[in-house]
Amino acid sequence: MDYTIAFLGAGSMAEAIISGMTAKQIVSRENIIATNRSNKERLVELEETYHIRTLDSKEEAIKQSDIIVLAMKPKGIQSAIAEIQQVISEEKIIVSLLAGISTSYIEQLLARDNAVIRVMPNTSAMIGQSASTIAAGKHVSEETITAIEKLMTSIGTTTLIEEEQMDAYTALAGSAPAFYYYMVEAMEQFAEANGLHKEKAKPLMEQTIKGVADMLKASEDSPAVLREKITSPGGTTEVGLRTLAEHEFQQAVVACLEATAKRSAELREMFEK
Numbered sequence: 001m002d003y004t005i006a007f008l009g010a011g012s013m014a015e016a017i018i019s020g021m022t023a024k025q026i027v028s029r030e031n032i033i034a035t036n037r038s039n040k041e042r043l044v045e046l047e048e049t050y051h052i053r054t055l056d057s058k059e060e061a062i063k064q065s066d067i068i069v070l071a072m073k074p075k076g077i078q079s080a081i082a083e084i085q086q087v088i089s090e091e092k093i094i095v096s097l098l099a100g101i102s103t104s105y106i107e108q109l110l111a112r113d114n115a116v117i118r119v120m121p122n123t124s125a126m127i128g129q130s131a132s133t134i135a136a137g138k139h140v141s142e143e144t145i146t147a148i149e150k151l152m153t154s155i156g157t158t159t160l161i162e163e164e165q166m167d168a169y170t171a172l173a174g175s176a177p178a179f180y181y182y183m184v185e186a187m188e189q190f191a192e193a194n195g196l197h198k199e200k201a202k203p204l205m206e207q208t209i210k211g212v213a214d215m216l217k218a219s220e221d222s223p224a225v226l227r228e229k230i231t232s233p234g235g236t237t238e239v240g241l242r243t244l245a246e247h248e249f250q251q252a253v254v255a256c257l258e259a260t261a262k263r264s265a266e267l268r269e270m271f272e273k
């Protein structure tokens with residue numbers, strides 16, 4: 001693709017996307033520009049690791065780019081747009097990664113009819129395995145959506161959604177890798193307590209998760225049926241599942257996702273003023 005993309009924000013999510021994009025070579029490295037607020041060392045690190053360009057001047061980065069990726073924290077949206085509002089002309093496409101913040105608020109801050117698109121990726125973008133959701137603002141053409149979807153396939157899968165569902169999808173895919181990692185951390189605790197060697201246990205856990213993901217995709221069975229096929233009456237799994245139920249595992253997971261989605265809505269309430 002011959003777009004030039006400017007990242008306003010050079011933190012973990014920007015890096016994950018830059019890593020995925022440069023690996024797939026969908027965008028050439030010289031067409032990726034990263035900027036941030038003040039951390040110069042971080043820009044040098046990204047430049048050296050991914051051979052992209054970095055600029056201190058956000059204005060210059062914007063002038064040189066077709067797509068502007070907002071990759072700062074949600075609380076920074078107002079001041080970030082205020083800094084650049086004057087230099088963002090109407091043909092620039094704005095892609096926001098910010099949890100909670102709506103396209104309509106960004107449109108309002110821009111005070112121009114730019115195409116504003118929300119993308120909620122996850123950090124697996126780093127290895128081209130993000131499950132990203134995409135929602136369009138009111139000035140986005142079909143052509144622009146298609147272009148952004150294509151661009152985002154360089155970091156994994158993309159799913160077009162209605163913006164009102166973004167809070168729930170943020171829980172289910174944006175934040176969810178952290179919840180899976182948290183479960184793996186618990187498994188590591190068990191492995192250590194049982195004297196298992198890390199170099200043997202870790203690949204086993206990785207392959208087990210990968211196998212589960214691939215089975216969910218390949219099998220026509222529901223997750224419940226897949227689970228039942230593992231659970232021999234009177235066997236080991238049954239006892240494990242009963243213990244999870246005693247600890248209200250499923251209720252905990254649902255509560256976790258509900259709270260995550262709610263927080264996404266709260267970020268909007270807090271920072272859209």
Ligand SMILES: NC(=O)C1=CN([C@@H]2O[C@H](COP(=O)(O)OP(=O)(O)OC[C@H]3O[C@@H](n4cnc5c(N)ncnc54)[C@H](OP(=O)(O)O)[C@@H]3O)[C@@H](O)[C@H]2O)C=CC1
Pocket residue numbers: 008009010011012013014035036037038039040042070071072073074076079080083097098099120121122123174175
């Ligand atoms: N981390 C994740 O898994 C995901 C994050 N997101 C979203 O991505 C966004 C970034 O998250 P994450 O990468 O984790 O955050 P980080 O804290 O790692 O990075 C934030 C970056 O924004 C920069 N920044 C702050 N203010 C400005 C500004 N005014 N102009 C330009 N850059 C600025 C910071 O620069 P400096 O260091 O110089 O202060 C820093 O490089 C958030 O909005 C989050 O909701 C979405 C999906 C997943």
Ligand SMILES: O=C(O)[C@@H]1CCC=N1
Pocket residue numbers: 099170174175
């Ligand atoms: O924790 C957060 O707010 C961001 C959004 C999704 C994942 N990380």
